[in-house]
Structure formats: structure tokens, C-alpha cells
Amino acid sequence: MNNISISDIKQQFELSHEALMKSLTGLNVSEAFEGSEWSVADVLMHLDLSKFIDALRDIHEGKVNRFPSYGTLESAIEKYVEVINDNHLRLMVILADLDEELLDNKVTEYNPENNYPALSLRDLLDRMSRHELNHAQQIEEIIVKLRNKR
Secondary structure, eight states, rough: OOOOOOOHHHHHHHHHHHHHHHHHTOOHHHHSSOOOOHHHHHHHHOOOOOHHHHHHHHHHHSSSSSSOOOOOOOHHHHHHHHHHEEEEHHHHHHHTTTGGGGSSSOOOBTTTTTBBBBHHHHHHHHTTTTTHHHHHHHHHHHHHHHHHHO
């Protein structure tokens, strides 16, 4: 059984978030959209037309007469970072008030497809606390590959 404390989990979330933000330092806009192949999931997410349909509905209903501006690539990156930061703050508020008694409750089911165990909230939070750190390392690797190709 994992006995990591909520304090250690919160600290790991903070460190992971800092690593993610650091991995973006010095990133230029063209690099952010360069070099990666799309997965099937990426394509499916791209095909989500909900924003397009909402905008079309607003035009149809006379609320607006044009589609919203797409903005720049730089503004897109800024928006992604803003959403990530907002979500981090929301997470930290919840963790600050999380009842310790909940930590050992099973919150996921066993997944027989890949033999993945059922996890307690403590185990899940412990794993998730390094999620941004793992992707920070991924971002750094992508940037190195892109810059070495030049």
C-alpha cells in the first residue's frame, strides 16, 4: 500500500507544473506546431466541430454576423498555457481541502484489458502528480529533435 502524504502529493504536483512551465521557456511559436505526427485521437479531436457549430448557430440566430477570430499561433499557445495554469490552480484548491480519509478509497476499477490495477485515490493522485513532469520531458525531447534537424 502506498503511504505518500497529501502534502507530498501537492508538492509533486507543484514541482511537475513548474517543470512543465520551464519546458516551455524559449519555445518559439513555430516549434510549438512543428514536428509531430498526428495520432488517430488527434485527428478525432480536431474533427470536433462543436465550436464551429456553436458559432454557426449564433450567426443563424442573428446573435453575431461573423465567426470569431482564430487569433494567432502565439495566442493559441498562450491560451493553452492559460488553461493549464487555471486547471493547476483549481486542482491545488481541491487538494488543499481534500479529506485525508478519502485517500485510501478505491476510485478506479481493475482494467483487465491491460492488467492495470484498481487504484486508491492516493495512488491515482501520486501517479497524476508526475503527469506534467513526464510531458515536460516529452516537450524538451521534441524541442531538441526539432532544433537538431536545423
